Amino acid sequence: MTLLICRTCPRYDTRTSGEFGRRLTAAIADIEPETAVMIRNVQCLGGCPDDGVVAVDGPGKARVRFTGLTETAAAAVLAAAAAHHASTSGAPAEWEVPAELVDHLSSVTVKRLPRG
């Protein structure tokens, strides 16, 4: 399962840019997830106005983004990644978004394939 963590949040505050990613990555390292998670520290996930952004993604599955998080959400983020990974399409209708993250869901990017 793939977890994308923004490495620049808060992107437009040069003094603290990157802190969210470092703190969340450290918090995740302190947890031993049941399923191996592939963390991708990506440049940005485009949710900047509400910084503290992650996304769960996977081949052929919807990319689901959460914004406005802090490192205290590490366990919930891992749970979301595992649930997303276990689902077929990745669309949140198919898996249970952890209660802590429900209000932070900010986009669902469908892997749209050709019609028919």
Place this chain on the structure above:
Amino acid sequence: MPIPTSKVLFRNVSILDSTGADPYPGDVLVENNRIASVGTVDPDAAAGARVIEGRGRTLMSGLCDAHTHFSWNNSADLDGLGTMPVEEHLLFCLESARTYIDSGYTMCLGAASAKPRLDVVCRDAINAGRIPGPRYLANGPEIAVTGGALIPSITKFADGPEGMRKAVRELIGIGVDQIKLSMTGEEITGTLRAEDTYFSDEETAAAVAEAHRRGKRVCAHARSAESVKMCVRNKVDIIYHASFTDAEGMDMLEANKDWVFVAPGLNWLVATLYEAESFGFPQEAAEAVGYKKELEVAIEGLREMHRRGIRVLPGGDYGFAWTPHGTYARDLQHFVELLGFTPMEAIISATAWGGEIMLQPDELGKVQPGYLADLLLVDGDPLADITILQDHDRLNYIMKDGKFHKEPSTDEAPAPDPANMPSTGTERLVQQRA
């Protein structure tokens, strides 16, 4: 007195050479700014080299973005590209150049500049070694006809064949490498439809003829079916977007695939449709103006282009708030997941074909002897998971023109002594093959 040769030996790497061959273990020797040998390295040739222990990591070519805008300033709206004062705008461009090479992109083709000389100045500064950045082919402001500008404040207006010739001459005069024509609309404008074409055949022909006469190529913002055909008829070298290519246009592209490039800028469509709400453009609005339909049609067409062997390259329009700089490698994921490219095909399109679109097919985009040493040492296998390339931490080493742009200090090894060489990847490879 001869100038001493600078040597770097990447030892025990998995060589992803962009020829289409499966990665294979071996060593790669760089001498000065070129790749000297690949696979099996003569220990004598490697004497005195700085050694980077690959430990099985992937060594591959630097990447190419075929649709680059240094001056797209991560604005949350189109007008934001035009309102930034030139001083701040130049600083932003310098940061963009650095972000590209930080992201593993060593080749970029400029697809328009928001102010006349921003691209040109950045290219020259990169080439002079004054700032870090990719190899860059610079563009100027995009040319549009009256009433057909996507962002009037950053557009060079021209009408009629004579107007086109004059505009092209002026842009060549400031030093651009290619010319950009903005031929169709863009749905986010709210008024200019993607399926509408604003250029005439005569205007396109005049612009291309004038550019080609001066040895410059032409690229075009061309979303509509008619604009794609107009591009091919008039020998526009690089077609951007091509979302609504129809059957006739597809046949024309295939018949001319030896010279034409398509760079769809796919992430713009994906992110604008699904991920721009944080910046005031919700999915419902994007669907209402047509982005859902365009994405579906574009994917269908681009898959067909891929089946027909038309060169479709990643890269495109990064530099808006929801498609920010530094996320360029997401295009490769789209190519694999949406367009049906294998990871190998996606990487070849971003490397070997990158060398072709940069007009240096015999020296850029491959890990081959004689090629310029633009290399990435990647922690992981991008063929197994293409998203690795989105993670800058996985790009352990970035080299351009034989010089490291990024180099951690943890992988150093003593310079090889030909009389007492340790067991290297080369030796093991030779033993395996014996």
